[in-house]
Amino acid sequence: QGTGQKWPLSAEEYKRYGRQMIVPSIGILGQLRLKSSSVLIIGAGGLGCPAAAYIAGAGVGKIGLVDGDTVEVSNLHRQILHSTCTVGMRKVDSAICFLKSINPNATYVAHPWHISPENAQEIVGGYDLVLDCTDNPASRYLISDACVLLSKILISASALRTDGQLIVLNSPPLPPGNVAGGPCYRCVFPKPPPAESVLTCGEGGILGPVVGVMGVLQAVETIEIIVQGKITPPDSTQIVASPTNMVLYSALGTPPFRSVRLRPRRPDCFACSPDATLRLESLKGGSLDYALFCGLMPAVNIL
Amino acid sequence: QGTGQKWPLSAEEYKRYGRQMIVPSIGILGQLRLKSSSVLIIGAGGLGCPAAAYIAGAGVGKIGLVDGDTVEVSNLHRQILHSTCTVGMRKVDSAICFLKSINPNATYVAHPWHISPENAQEIVGGYDLVLDCTDNPASRYLISDACVLLSKILISASALRTDGQLIVLNSPPLPPGNVAGGPCYRCVFPKPPPAESVLTCGEGGILGPVVGVMGVLQAVETIEIIVQGKITPPDSTQIVASPTNMVLYSALGTPPFRSVRLRPRRPDCFACSPDATLRLESLKGGSLDYALFCGLMPAVNIL
Amino acid sequence: MAAEEIIPVVVEFTGGLEMLFADQRKHTLAVPAKDEEGKPVTVGWLVNYLCEKVMKDSRKEMFVLDGHVRPGILVLINDADWELEGEASYALQPKDNILFVSTLHGG
Amino acid sequence: MAAEEIIPVVVEFTGGLEMLFADQRKHTLAVPAKDEEGKPVTVGWLVNYLCEKVMKDSRKEMFVLDGHVRPGILVLINDADWELEGEASYALQPKDNILFVSTLHGG
Ligand SMILES: [Zn+2]
Ligand SMILES: [Zn+2]
Numbered sequence: 004q005g006t007g008q009k010w011p012l013s014a015e016e017y018k019r020y021g022r023q024m025i026v027p028s029i030g031i032l033g034q035l036r037l038k039s040s041s042v043l044i045i046g047a048g049g050l051g052c053p054a055a056a057y058i059a060g061a062g063v064g065k066i067g068l069v070d071g072d073t074v075e076v077s078n079l080h081r082q083i084l085h086s087t088c089t090v091g092m093r094k095v096d097s098a099i100c101f102l103k104s105i106n107p108n109a110t111y112v113a114h115p116w117h118i119s120p121e122n123a124q125e126i127v128g129g130y131d132l133v134l135d136c137t138d139n140p141a142s143r144y145l146i147s148d149a150c151v152l153l154s155k156i157l158i159s160a161s162a163l164r165t166d167g168q169l170i171v172l173n174s175p176p177l178p179p180g181n182v183a184g185g186p187c188y189r190c191v192f193p194k195p196p197p198a199e200s201v202l203t204c205g206e207g208g209i210l211g212p213v214v215g216v217m218g219v220l221q222a223v224e225t226i227e228i229i230v231q232g233k234i235t236p237p238d239s240t241q242i243v244a245s246p247t248n249m250v251l252y253s254a255l256g257t258p259p260f261r262s263v264r265l266r267p268r269r270p271d272c273f274a275c276s277p278d279a280t281l282r283l284e285s286l287k288g289g290s291l292d293y294a295l296f297c298g299l300m301p302a303v304n305i306l
Numbered sequence: 307q308g309t310g311q312k313w314p315l316s317a318e319e320y321k322r323y324g325r326q327m328i329v330p331s332i333g334i335l336g337q338l339r340l341k342s343s344s345v346l347i348i349g350a351g352g353l354g355c356p357a358a359a360y361i362a363g364a365g366v367g368k369i370g371l372v373d374g375d376t377v378e379v380s381n382l383h384r385q386i387l388h389s390t391c392t393v394g395m396r397k398v399d400s401a402i403c404f405l406k407s408i409n410p411n412a413t414y415v416a417h418p419w420h421i422s423p424e425n426a427q428e429i430v431g432g433y434d435l436v437l438d439c440t441d442n443p444a445s446r447y448l449i450s451d452a453c454v455l456l457s458k459i460l461i462s463a464s465a466l467r468t469d470g471q472l473i474v475l476n477s478p479p480l481p482p483g484n485v486a487g488g489p490c491y492r493c494v495f496p497k498p499p500p501a502e503s504v505l506t507c508g509e510g511g512i513l514g515p516v517v518g519v520m521g522v523l524q525a526v527e528t529i530e531i532i533v534q535g536k537i538t539p540p541d542s543t544q545i546v547a548s549p550t551n552m553v554l555y556s557a558l559g560t561p562p563f564r565s566v567r568l569r570p571r572r573p574d575c576f577a578c579s580p581d582a583t584l585r586l587e588s589l590k591g592g593s594l595d596y597a598l599f600c601g602l603m604p605a606v607n608i609l
Numbered sequence: 610m611a612a613e614e615i616i617p618v619v620v621e622f623t624g625g626l627e628m629l630f631a632d633q634r635k636h637t638l639a640v641p642a643k644d645e646e647g648k649p650v651t652v653g654w655l656v657n658y659l660c661e662k663v664m665k666d667s668r669k670e671m672f673v674l675d676g677h678v679r680p681g682i683l684v685l686i687n688d689a690d691w692e693l694e695g696e697a698s699y700a701l702q703p704k705d706n707i708l709f710v711s712t713l714h715g716g
Numbered sequence: 717m718a719a720e721e722i723i724p725v726v727v728e729f730t731g732g733l734e735m736l737f738a739d740q741r742k743h744t745l746a747v748p749a750k751d752e753e754g755k756p757v758t759v760g761w762l763v764n765y766l767c768e769k770v771m772k773d774s775r776k777e778m779f780v781l782d783g784h785v786r787p788g789i790l791v792l793i794n795d796a797d798w799e800l801e802g803e804a805s806y807a808l809q810p811k812d813n814i815l816f817v818s819t820l821h822g823g
Binding site: 015018019020021022023024025026027028029053056057060061062076077079080081083086087088104105106107164165204205207208209210211212213215216219220222223226227248250254255257258259260261262 | 318321322323324325326327328329330331332356359360363364365379380382383384386389390391407408409410467468507508510511512513514515516518519522523525526529530551553557558560561562563564565
Binding site for chain 4: 046048049050051139143160162163166167191192193195201203204207209214251256
């Protein structure tokens, strides 16, 4: 548009994305929205790997990956972007190497460290939409706070053993204090669970495709949100808040899937309510200790 | 057991599969069952790719892939085992190359042709369990017939646009005529749909992660069935047939997932009823024309 | 009987069938409790009603063929295959959910 | 009233909570309609009942902490967050489905 180009996409792009562009809910407009959008995937593990593969495949223009870990053999059964020969490599590098082979058209950005109160604003601020693919409560509260402060939709998933959970938070991504915005992680879980009740995949175990299903579902939500033009906070006067749902998956359950309806923004939420005192400065200044809040020690290693 | 080995798995295997072995429903017994089992994946496309990745990751001992196609650019947004540099390569070879990098411990078998009435018995007969990851009705009826005749559980999935479907057929895999066996594809769909009502992903379009979710769900079912020891047809006198469910997925639906209860084996089923006249010889002898049955021409290219 | 009795039912379409029904997946309908002959209305009656009164698409044969729901469409009554419930002869009950699913073949 | 009135409810656990309840995800219970003081029983009453009568695991603090459902557990009444329904004070109705979900953190 305005550049004098006859076709908005290259011939290679028409070929590559043709099968998805003819889906009525996508179309050429949806494909262009995907191309001009940027997505941040925090965690390049069991959730982040499959989510990234399909988000890259779909033609998102810029994809950032945040992870400070290196690939281990015990990751391979579920973290499908990594392979036996990338064991020992930084996860973000191993993942981006693979993503480039799937789709060289995107820009990939490696953030080879864990998300922390100090770096959250700078990293999250550079993207349109955020996926929480991490594995501990401290990160989840931090990422949610950053998304509220920076008005980003947050697609949050988690899994353990044969169960998985998915929620789209802060959607629509209206500023704190606007009751028509979607609830944040603190609205749903105002208090962190006691540390002794929290199991990681290393402790509780995880079935590879169970976390895989949740990661791929995050990719579906990402694409739908982008093609529907929902990443830009809309004119808030026109918004009717629609209920936020959580998808519960139990591989051994009958039925395996269930959707439940969550509450709207909490009127006294620490992060997103009219009275919220959370500020970007308090994040960056280190006055919030997420690890301590979640009862975890040592603080630095967890975030 | 009996071989004098102290540990049934190698140190590398304990490391690689540790996270899944500590899941209560898997354990060491489940891991050994996975290792000693063989799985056939028919179709190395949008369903077969993610299914194969997680089945290989989980430690299944032998994995066969059936596909006569070569990789095209239009596949890449959803067929995550293939990459820009394997365009033009046979899909089975491209996929196996990737699977070996995820997990070199398994035996991978390439069947670089489409499934046909002539080759179905030989191919399917070599595996414990079958995944239907194909994309047309003629193949689906053929694969179901072969699984009924050879007493294999069939995990069948399909997807189009933003919808997906999953059924586990012929489970338990009892011989034709045994009413306690699970229904086959013909029990659920005795007549094929009119050819003009059938859309392929090329015609109707497909959202990559939607078919991805269905393929990963096939992997979950595969692992659960193997670890629960269900691939061996049990003593049929002890069986109480449990209802067969179909999982319906609509990415745009509220709720996105729904489980519906299907009928048991059909008393007059062409393939699995006491009066069924279907035989392995009739398959191999070419007396069944699946393409014609499904109203499709030309016959040979479709299967 | 003073007023004609009405049965509220929910009809849903998926697997692409919704495209034949104005792209709407869920239809909340109020159908008469009795047919023209005074008999309780059945799912078979509902299929005809949908085809004649609700469906705007002209491709009727994509939904009904030779007087029956076309092959490749599953009919679920309250999430169970209608063959478990008496098929077309099942008499509609208030609040029933009738789901029509077109089988998918892509992969 | 001759016989004590009974309310049938279904209680479900997921996200690992089922491990505290004999590894059973779904419990079909019949609870008295009134509590000791003759008031209609609430979800709050049910939580106590589950903790004292149904749960065999000794780690009560994994379910109830300081008299409340522990942080990190969502309570759903008929698939809606109980905070939409009055939380612990919600009075149980026959056939209610009460779901307890432990939040997962793995990824
Ligand atoms: Zn909030
Ligand atoms: Zn059959």
